[in-house]
Amino acid sequence: MTAETINDMAAHQQADHSRDERPKMSARDVSVFYGDKMAIDNVSIEVGTENVTAFIGPSGCGKSTFLRTLNRMNDTIPSARVEGTIELEGQDIYAPGMDVVQLRARVGMVFQKPNPFPKSIYENVAYGPRIHGLAAGKNELDEIVEGSLRRAGLWEEVKDRLADSGTALSGGQQQRLCIARAIAVDPEVILMDEPASALDPIATAKIEELIHELRGRYAIVIVTHNMQQAARVSQRTAFFHLGHLIEYGDTSQIFTNPRETRTQDYITGRYG
């Protein structure tokens, strides 16, 4: 992809975004440690519903680590420690009174490798609403399942085989099933950790299209290795390097006119 096409795309995307609303999530002075090793150093960032935010950077730069602090998935790693504050709608998610289970329902996550439960397609989507009591009865649950699968663009492909195992689907379909599973809980934020890196180009295009459609209703944060993908799907981009947030700004600005030379070097392929 040439610089001009990225330019065009970014300019087009900038036209339809506004950013003076209150941020959905905000992180202030966040540092993450694995034991004594610092993985994230003093990162402050804000993400909103109206934008898709992309985290880019070379391997091992801490972007996935940071993403996982946003719904406290790092809690499952005993040696991980988080400093600073992260707020969801003004509420500190690391405060002692915070219920982690509810937090993860409000901040959903899609992983790099599609990981549907080894249960039926229906069960995969219905599981979240069921444990959180979101549906009053069978009919309502059916509606949630259908609605979520529709929004994930999977309904037409699976509506006749909802009882089949979720693991029998193709990789791209599995990933959309995982997105449907996340949507079904009606979260406020969806975190995506390289959601398309294990998929072929056609499945990737479908996921990207889906991200476009989900924008506005959910705050979406996506970690990606693929800079073209960041340029295509996001309005805001954060560039991480060695645990530092180097630059955070509009995607169009990051890709056309980065303020930092390190960002410039990375997006032009000089390292990474």
Place this chain on the structure above:
Amino acid sequence: MSSRAQTNWSSEAMQARIRRRYGAERRFKAVGVAAVAISLGFLAFLLGTMLWNGLGGFMETRVKVSIDFPASDLVLDPQSLTGPGAEAALGAADIEGTVAAAAEANYGTGGASLISDASWLRVRDAIAEDPSLLERKSEFHLPASSALDTAAKGEGDPQFERQYSRLQQSGAISRGFNANFLTGSDATDPSAVGIWGAFKGSLLTMIVTLALAFPIGVLSAVYLEEYAPRNRWTEIIEVSINNLAAVPSIIFGLLGLAVFLNFMHLPRSAPLVGGLTLALMTMPVIVIAGRNALKAVPPSVRDGALAVGASPVQVVFHHVLPLALPGILTGTIIGAARALGETAPLLMIGMRAFMASPPSGFTDPATVLPVQIFLWSDEVSRGFVEKTSAAIIVLLVFLLAMNGIAIYLRNKFEQRW
């Protein structure tokens, strides 16, 4: 960098290397096939011997005895057998003596030694069923005494062998299925022994063992694997559990003796105590297998469940445990099979007593199949040889049935991910 000579892939040394590689693979395969063949051979020999020796134990030789009740000394009124006092009336009558006298009358002096000591019980049961038998002369096919039964197989006393051929010529001998072996209990006379008492003892013991060891073992595995922090204490616990699985079983018997009998004063020789002791032995096996099965569940399943807001308990019970269940069941099969075949610890808690009636509950004195086999194999009477083999067949069938159920459950719960 120094330049290397072009590798010659078709040189003589290369060819020799290829030949050596093929040779090594052929030798390895041959050794493997030989190992499997040898173990199959031993297995076939074992099963063949058991079946050859044991199947006879399920059959009995019967001797025809006709009893003329009206002419006999038996004092028993047929009318008294139809009321509530029937049991008492039967018990008071000397049926045993009548049957012995009838045998003597049929076959002369020493006739009573041709039929089994317990054969009068058949006559009693027949009378209880049909009191009108008492009003006429009736014919019974009664189990032969152990001596005659052994003679029928050509291994007995020459005197009984002569008796046997004489009886056979007169048509007084018949053979039939020994139902008593499947429904009776231990006895001093090998022709009267049954396996049901020991079988029921084993069944009750296994119920206690599994009811305790399975839930406690699985929950321990879940706690240690999913919840417990990794520190010195959990490490000590882990090492202890691994060591427990390797402790000789007789030590568990001593433990059971000291704790359950001497300290807690639970009933001696009871399936309850046997089950508790075997549960102690089975638990570490289930914990180890359970932990390995839980470890094998991919972390992505846990992540996926956590990310939709499942609590840790929900993650374990909705997702991880169902996926680990087949592996846990495999461990349980191994542990339970070992417990079922265990003799030594049960000897320590007194389950080796002579039990002439099956246990009626968990606290009744009982014996179990392997102990019964051990006891019978120690008997001097020749008649016990085939009974021992027959008991081994019953034990193996029990074991196969138990494993079959476990494999069925495992396949039922098996899921792919």
